[in-house]
Amino acid sequence: MASINKVILIGNLGKDPEVRHLEGGVAVARFPLATSETFKDKNGERQERTEWHNIVVWRGLAEVAEKYVKKGQSVYIEGRIRTNSYQDKEGVQRYSTEIVADNMTMLGGRPEGGAVAGAGNYGNEASSASVSNTSAGSGQSKGNPSNKPVAYEEEPDDLPF
Amino acid sequence: MASINKVILIGNLGKDPEVRHLEGGVAVARFPLATSETFKDKNGERQERTEWHNIVVWRGLAEVAEKYVKKGQSVYIEGRIRTNSYQDKEGVQRYSTEIVADNMTMLGGRPEGGAVAGAGNYGNEASSASVSNTSAGSGQSKGNPSNKPVAYEEEPDDLPF
Amino acid sequence: MASINKVILIGNLGKDPEVRHLEGGVAVARFPLATSETFKDKNGERQERTEWHNIVVWRGLAEVAEKYVKKGQSVYIEGRIRTNSYQDKEGVQRYSTEIVADNMTMLGGRPEGGAVAGAGNYGNEASSASVSNTSAGSGQSKGNPSNKPVAYEEEPDDLPF
Amino acid sequence: MASINKVILIGNLGKDPEVRHLEGGVAVARFPLATSETFKDKNGERQERTEWHNIVVWRGLAEVAEKYVKKGQSVYIEGRIRTNSYQDKEGVQRYSTEIVADNMTMLGGRPEGGAVAGAGNYGNEASSASVSNTSAGSGQSKGNPSNKPVAYEEEPDDLPF
């Protein structure tokens, strides 16, 4: 059936990406991304609300995230919403929502250390669709022998990442 | 800070909208929306995965939803992601993600009863930005004396709906 | 430099797609797509304005367009804006804007003949990213010996279509 | 009829905005915005293509553009495509495409003079939906006695800007 599931975010990373290399060499990176909006409450006072998004990127984009994207930086994300369900220890069905990104573009922002020079610095490298999403150097294991995907991290070939 | 939080969905309603009228006459409608994607698994078999989105619409759009949108129909939704947090009965912090829609356009689809004639039938009424989002006829209470917003349903003037 | 160029349209085809097969078998389809908006003029009268978009689709999507998409139908298009420049016969620089689609999903609508049954009928076939955008059967020329791409229709491998 | 016409751009201003104040005090700003994409040509060489978009912003956003947005800066634009038609001096029908923005967010970038301090500096002021789009201080004419809207710049109340 005709279906669209599309998300566009511009926000700042709350932490450095956490990168894992699954069996077969496929990379996955995760990081929290903050978006905030300001509004006036009923007393006319300016308020701010921050939304936290769990971003997941796969393969080539994950390796870009690993190398170039840091806490504090601003990125553009294009992807889709995905809600995973699992059972908590009491056996209750729980849900966890994440954004699977298929495009990520760095916009600059305030990197921490200082190593990353400035806004848009790695724009070309990181940009968007041109970053290959095919398996990222399978075989060239980057020292991740024991990492296992968590329960809801199904085999990458099973799902349309 | 520069921030964008935008969602675009095309999907089908899993149920008729549930509409409530808060104090002051502000309407809120909620309904589940399904999007699905097909992909090949590692055996080359076609698989389908359905994503369920919790849609929330306010004020004028809620009244449009109440009158014209039914289970099975296809709608275009534009909005933003919002994650509410609450404590479950064990005191554990839980999260619930919804899509607050600020544009909703009917695309037709498969209404159930038959009362709704056809695709796009009410398109003009329902369409998008032209639907007023200012308080929907405050005072003209539609018989909802006891309904109280749930905990995370804060006062509408407190939040940028 | 960090750059995004993204268009999302839902509209109706003004004509059947015109399909051409370039040397090498790459297919290109073009069709006009109407979007319309209604608004109140200063006398409070409802007015309608229709926008016409020149849609271009390549390769696999062009073949989907050729087979399944007809005048009158409603489609979802995702793509990017592209403005071609050329000189008119007086040597004046002119511009022509088109939308290069990389995702096209049929939403139904009112096909003419009647052969196309109903809304979303070919949704699965046509849908989105899963439609291959790799060269569409090169070699299997579909009888297009003399068609040459127009001036601004550069070699497909030269441009990121 | 169900119709969507939506554009999302991130790019850099090619010039400072040109602002005009129509009768009634309504402001309009225009500026060219560049987006660029890189791709490999058939020789495997990296090529870049730049797209120029004619951005138009009205009312409150125009005044934000006038005050805070400068050549070289990076902005996020959300709007819709609009193609105006006119007759050239030979009486031939010509078309000119522009993007009417209804959301503009500054992302920083490379302002020229140096007066504008840094990335996202005026983000809060400029941001998005919160910028009023109602008539921008009618009466407080900013010294624009003779400027007349060009032919295709119809009365603002006639069109859904």
Next chain:
DNA sequence: TTTT
């Protein structure tokens, strides 16, 4: 030149 579409659709409502």
Next chain:
DNA sequence: TTTT
């Protein structure tokens, strides 16, 4: 947990 980010940013302004």
